[in-house]
Amino acid sequence: MGNCGTRDESAVAAAAHVRQLNVISQTVKADPCEKKQNRKMLEMSDPSVPGNIEDSKNISIYTNVIAFTLFELETITKSFRSDYVIGEGGFGTVYKGYIDENVRVGLKSLPVAVKVLNKDGHQGHREWLAEVNFLGQLVHTNLVKLIGYCCEDEHRLLVYEFMFRGSLENHLFRKTAAPMPWNVRMNIALGAAKGLAFLHNAERPVIYRDFKTSNILLDSDYTAKLSDFGLAKAGPEGDETHVSTRVMGTYGYAAPEYVMTGHLTTKSDVYSFGVVLLELLTGRRSVDKTRPGKEQSLAEWARPKLNDRRKISQLIDPRLEERYSIRAAQKACCLAYYCLSLNPKVRPLMSDVLEILEPLAGDGSGGGGGGDHDKGSVPAVGNLQVCRRLVGCKLSSPGPRCSPGSWLLAG
Numbered sequence: 001m002g003n004c005g006t007r008d009e010s011a012v013a014a015a016a017h018v019r020q021l022n023v024i025s026q027t028v029k030a031d032p033c034e035k036k037q038n039r040k041m042l043e044m045s046d047p048s049v050p051g052n053i054e055d056s057k058n059i060s061i062y063t064n065v066i067a068f069t070l071f072e073l074e075t076i077t078k079s080f081r082s083d084y085v086i087g088e089g090g091f092g093t094v095y096k097g098y099i100d101e102n103v104r105v106g107l108k109s110l111p112v113a114v115k116v117l118n119k120d121g122h123q124g125h126r127e128w129l130a131e132v133n134f135l136g137q138l139v140h141t142n143l144v145k146l147i148g149y150c151c152e153d154e155h156r157l158l159v160y161e162f163m164f165r166g167s168l169e170n171h172l173f174r175k176t177a178a179p180m181p182w183n184v185r186m187n188i189a190l191g192a193a194k195g196l197a198f199l200h201n202a203e204r205p206v207i208y209r210d211f212k213t214s215n216i217l218l219d220s221d222y223t224a225k226l227s228d229f230g231l232a233k234a235g236p237e238g239d240e241t242h243v244s245t246r247v248m249g250t251y252g253y254a255a256p257e258y259v260m261t262g263h264l265t266t267k268s269d270v271y272s273f274g275v276v277l278l279e280l281l282t283g284r285r286s287v288d289k290t291r292p293g294k295e296q297s298l299a300e301w302a303r304p305k306l307n308d309r310r311k312i313s314q315l316i317d318p319r320l321e322e323r324y325s326i327r328a329a330q331k332a333c334c335l336a337y338y339c340l341s342l343n344p345k346v347r348p349l350m351s352d353v354l355e356i357l358e359p360l361a362g363d364g365s366g367g368g369g370g371g372d373h374d375k376g377s378v379p380a381v382g383n384l385q386v387c388r389r390l391v392g393c394k395l396s397s398p399g400p401r402c403s404p405g406s407w408l409l410a411g
């Protein structure tokens, strides 16, 4: 395994980058809102949905989601009052609300988030339907729970469990807040990885397609949950190696080969996971136009440093002020390196990612805690098989510039 990828890989990356930029610049002309610039809304015609549920009239089969009336959702958000707004995204505005017996007899008391489709926006009925179809069927601790929906005339709304700490994006990049400790970051990475692994291991795998910090929501105890299934897609079946799609997703997170070809696999999500892991490690955004040219794309800037032991300290978020174990950081960087490989076949499976992250995300005894900078005891990461598959198993003691695999095994 080379340090920085082959020349072919670099060419692919460069071509992908150019193409990404082209698509972005087209979108920029069409839409002045920066948030929407980042997402390519090329066409909304192909959300594969599990269970062949293709029309909203079939939604009622999901017995665990509630069909709300517009009146009920107006009641709990005080007619969508501006002081109830908790966020805004490509789908529309998000409001806080509270459901209980007063709204409808039999309802459990629960704080909720109500997402209202913006009729003038890029997303529409298909994203709303994909969200209801996927989240109506998939239930997991690391997926945000869909409580219900509303489909009245042209109105489309979604009602979720309320996530007390909002999005990872807000937490990680908010300058005024105290920096997120290392072990919290690793736990969030692990929780989000569990959500993705669950989707990939479903009977018919689901490709999430929009893995990014703003779509990872945090509960009061920092449990990470994936939200936003509007772009999710059922994975390839039988002998198929990929599903062909229109390229959609978010600039800075989408895998280069997917952007180039439209061929979507679960490995596209693994790449996006690598970008988010990198954001957690560095405290930098996936794309930051305020930085010098070579540093604007986080993955491009970090890739050559991720597998160079001497440069790890240049990568890790300076706000952590060395409150982390260097060896745990090396292992996390190594994992990010493989997730971000330009060759999707080299990227690990999400189940491998879990094995490697689990010891890093413990209570400190797993090498993930603070205060053991450069001398903490780091247990073995993952098992040998996982590491073999990941890095071709290098057991020799690592040199200053070495196979990241040897770090993984050195624990």
Ligand SMILES: Nc1ncnc2c1ncn2[C@@H]1O[C@H](COP(=O)(O)OP(=O)(O)OP(=O)(O)O)[C@@H](O)[C@H]1O
Residues within 6 Å of the ligand: 039, 086, 087, 088, 089, 090, 091, 092, 094, 113, 115, 144, 160, 161, 162, 163, 164, 166, 167, 170, 214, 215, 217, 227, 228
């Ligand atoms: N279930 C929820 N609980 C609490 N806050 C939420 C919930 N869902 C969304 N939010 C808040 O609303 C914001 C907007 O979310 P939304 O998913 O609509 O947009 P986004 O993820 O920021 O952008 P994009 O449209 O690109 O996905 C989130 O960043 C979060 O702060």
Ligand SMILES: [Mg+2]
Residues within 6 Å of the ligand: 089, 214, 215, 227, 228
């Ligand atoms: Mg979102």
